[in-house]
């Protein structure tokens with residue numbers, strides 16, 4: 417009697433944990449195509465388990481196992497970025513990020529994003545190169561960068577940001593890291609994206625690099641050469657944009673990361689802007705030829 421009770425309890429716990437993992441996985445995947453792939457893969461895994469356990473069909477079972485193995489390898493290649501991020505988050509113990517919880521310290525207020533857009537607009541007009549990383553819940557840590565920069569930990573202000581990117585100052589090279597309403601550090605060296613190397617310069621590759629690794633992090637880039645303003649998110653770059661468009665996008669990101677709005681920031685291709693994914697198959701676009709809308 418006790419034995420059967422134990423077996424049932426184990427089965428119940430097993431089903432409970434598997435369902436919790438399933439719910440967690442499905443709630444973290446937003447892209448429909450990825451969702452279909454995940455569904456198909458989980459279906460195959462369940463089928464392999466069912467055939468192995470309940471049907472005495474050794475050849476069929478071997479074939480399904482081989483299919484599962486082939487799919488696992490394909491998905492490991494297809495999702496190498498996501499799997500790498502998952503292992504990084506697990507390895508550094510960032511479970512809150514993994515579960516999609518945003519802590520208060522990452523919430524920027526409207527005044528900060530307004531000041532940021534204003535500063536970006538002014539930097540763009542003066543053609544001063546700048547790279548600003550906004551951590552909106554990725555909980556970026558020094559080990560996520562090639563060089564963590566110089567700690568600042570100061571209240572965000574347009575003036576401070578303009579000062580940090582003033583040429584001839586020691587901290588103008590590299591990126592400024594902003595968390596919530598504070599400037600955390602400056603002179604940060606970001607990991608570069610391995611995609612689109614022939615298409616972009618290192619400043620833009622750095623913005624793509626950090627945003628393709630961390631989902632809840634966006635980068636504002638001002639090109640020194642053309643003054644073009646860009647916004648990078650999830651390894652995609654929207655450019656050229658005006659400072660008012662930047663403000664709109666930042667507000668959308670803010671509301672979507674705090675969950676107060678249902679709208680998702682959309683870096684979609686539009687007639688006025690080009691949204692570029694890092695797909696090397698895509699036609700090359702010469703970054704240097706685009707003029708900033710601020711300068712037109």
Ligand SMILES: Nc1ncnc2c1ncn2[C@@H]1O[C@H](COP(=O)(O)OP(=O)(O)OP(=O)(O)O)[C@@H](O)[C@H]1O
Nearest residue numbers: 545589590591605606617618619620622639640641
């Ligand atoms: N990995 C990095 N992390 C942070 N900042 C970087 C990184 N690599 C380069 N930068 C910044 O970008 C500057 C060089 O920009 P570069 O001209 O190579 O790129 P770009 O994308 O063509 O930018 P721009 O349009 O401003 O010329 C460096 O001086 C430095 O400030």
